[in-house]
Amino acid sequence: MSEPVxxxxxxxxxxxxxxxxxxxxxxxEVELVGDASDGAQAIRxxxxxxxxxxxxxxxxxxxxxxxVIRAVGVERMPVVVFVTAYDEYALRAxxxxxxxxxxxxxxxxxxATALDRGKRAARVASADDLAKRLVGLLSSIGGTEAxxxxxxxxxxxLTRLVVRKTGTRLFVPVExxxxxxxxxxxxxxxxxxxxxxxxESLSNLERRLDPGAFFRAHRSAVVNLERVQEVQPTPHGDLxxxxxxxxxxxxxxxxxxxxxAQLGQAL
Numbered sequence: 450m451s452e453p454v455x456x457x458x459x460x461x462x463x464x465x466x467x468x469x470x471x472x473x474x475x476x477x478e479v480e481l482v483g484d485a486s487d488g489a490q491a492i493r494x495x496x497x498x499x500x501x502x503x504x505x506x507x508x509x510x511x512x513x514x515x516x517v518i519r520a521v522g523v524e525r526m527p528v529v530v531f532v533t534a535y536d537e538y539a540l541r542a543x544x545x546x547x548x549x550x551x552x553x554x555x556x557x558x559x560x561a562t563a564l565d566r567g568k569r570a571a572r573v574a575s576a577d578d579l580a581k582r583l584v585g586l587l588s589s590i591g592g593t594e595a596x597x598x599x600x601x602x603x604x605x606x607l608t609r610l611v612v613r614k615t616g617t618r619l620f621v622p623v624e625x626x627x628x629x630x631x632x633x634x635x636x637x638x639x640x641x642x643x644x645x646x647x648x649e650s651l652s653n654l655e656r657r658l659d660p661g662a663f664f665r666a667h668r669s670a671v672v673n674l675e676r677v678q679e680v681q682p683t684p685h686g687d688l689x690x691x692x693x694x695x696x697x698x699x700x701x702x703x704x705x706x707x708x709x710a711q712l713g714q715a716l
Contacts (some may be wrong), residue, residue: 453480457500459491459517460484460532461509465553469504469532472560478568486701488512489706492520500527502572504551507533511703512611514711520710524628526658529569548574577604610638612645621645624662627676627692629654631669641694664708666690667701680716688716 456479460466482498485491507514531550544551548570549563561681612619627639631651638645655671666672679691688700
């Protein structure tokens with residue numbers, strides 16, 4: 450008999466996670482090596498445990514399944530069976546590019562089918578094939594996590610901002626931006642000692658910025674990680690990002706795990 454397939458379960462819902470673990474326990478060909486309740490835990494577990502197969506929940510707060518793949522790297526990811534509640538339209542991408550997926554809610558038979566495909570892939574699939582599948586899936590689904598994985602679309606990220614001044618237009622290279630803050634229906638773009646106001650929402654602007662360089666620190670602020678000099682604790686247990694200019698940007702507690710995932714280390 451061949452070695453059991455080593456499986457990691459990732460789901461932020463306790464009942465769903467325990468249900469997956471119970472279903473795995475019925476299969477003598479698998480070995481549960483661990484479980485994770487959020488994306489940050491999943492990243493650490495994949496790196497440390499090196500499972501053969503991951504049952505990965507897609508929709509998780511802060512660090513979702515796609516962000517997990519981005520942080521680990523497609524070339525280092527094990528076989529993935531996605532657990533998702535995506536609608537029928539989005540599922541087409543899973544059908545084309547994923548080894549398999551489980552659409553919530555699923556029954557025991559569907560789980561057995563997905564697990565069987567995952568086990569076979571873990572035993573015979575090449576790393577290159579798996580990486581291509583993941584890149585294809587994430588590119589099809591869309592979003593910043595997907596685009597950041599594929600080097601080819603990198604040129605589509607915004608490289609300069611056009612700031613309208615009276616009688617002229619000012620070009621601001623994106624790499625010179627320190628941080629951006631929301632201001633009603635506009636954003637304030639901080640570049641050194643200068644501040645430019647652009648009539649655009651923070652969310653819309655963030656979607657056009659390279660997610661590998663820019664990070665949403667809290668609801669109203671996006672920072673250029675290259676401009677962060679220190680991460681400082683506050684007396685209240687929060688963290689503050691100290692920029693090279695001396696500006697201080699609060700890191701919300703709900704965004705800490707996402708930043709740790711992006712940096713690949715704990716703060």
